[in-house]
């Protein structure tokens with residue numbers, strides 16, 4: 001009986017290992033083919049980032065697609081202490097309060113990438129405030145997220161849809177923290193299929 005278990009475990013690990021090697025190889029050789037929707041368009045990359053993960057992905061996207069990049073900033077910063085900050089965020093979420101943020105003019109752009117960390121299985125409040133504050137009529141919105149544990153992608157996409165008047169919302173990128181392996185390649189794979 002023990003032998004069958006041991007064989008089963010080795011088999012599963014070997015299969016996962018082989019699949020991982022194939023995936024890594026597929027990503028390693030990936031090339032960026034600028035999608036038509038980004039060609040000859042004015043591109044703006046906007047992001048909110050508390051500890052730098054989303055910022056790092058935003059900068060990689062900009063490196064690949066070009067355009068301008070702007071950071072969402074809070075008028076009143078969150079407390080530095082993570083526990084106090086989390087408590088305040090939970091309270092704001094419960095009460096449906098959005099923080100005040102800087103003004104970012106999106107009127108001159110056709111394509112707006114919007115990046116946010118996942119907070120309590122939701123879009124971060126500063127990014128949500130940006131989506132609510134701005135008029136996305138006739139603009140294409142391309143969201144991207146960083147996370148560390150989990151989130152329901154379907155729920156996040158619905159939240160984005162409910163927070164903005166954008167009609168054209170592309171499939172988001174979900175990146176574990178600021179990427180572990182082949183981050184740039186993962187971004188390219190997403191962009192090629194947008």
Ligand SMILES: Cc1cc2nc3c(=O)[nH]c(=O)nc-3n(C[C@H](O)[C@H](O)[C@H](O)COP(=O)(O)O)c2cc1C
Pocket residue numbers: 048049050051052053054055085086089116117118119120121122146147148149150151176177178
């Ligand atoms: C208040 C708070 C709540 C969070 N909730 C989640 C969560 O529900 N799911 C998850 O996967 N990560 C969660 N995270 C982790 C962040 O999404 C992750 O570390 C992200 O990459 C941080 O991005 P940043 O460096 O741009 O701020 C949370 C982080 C904070 C500070």
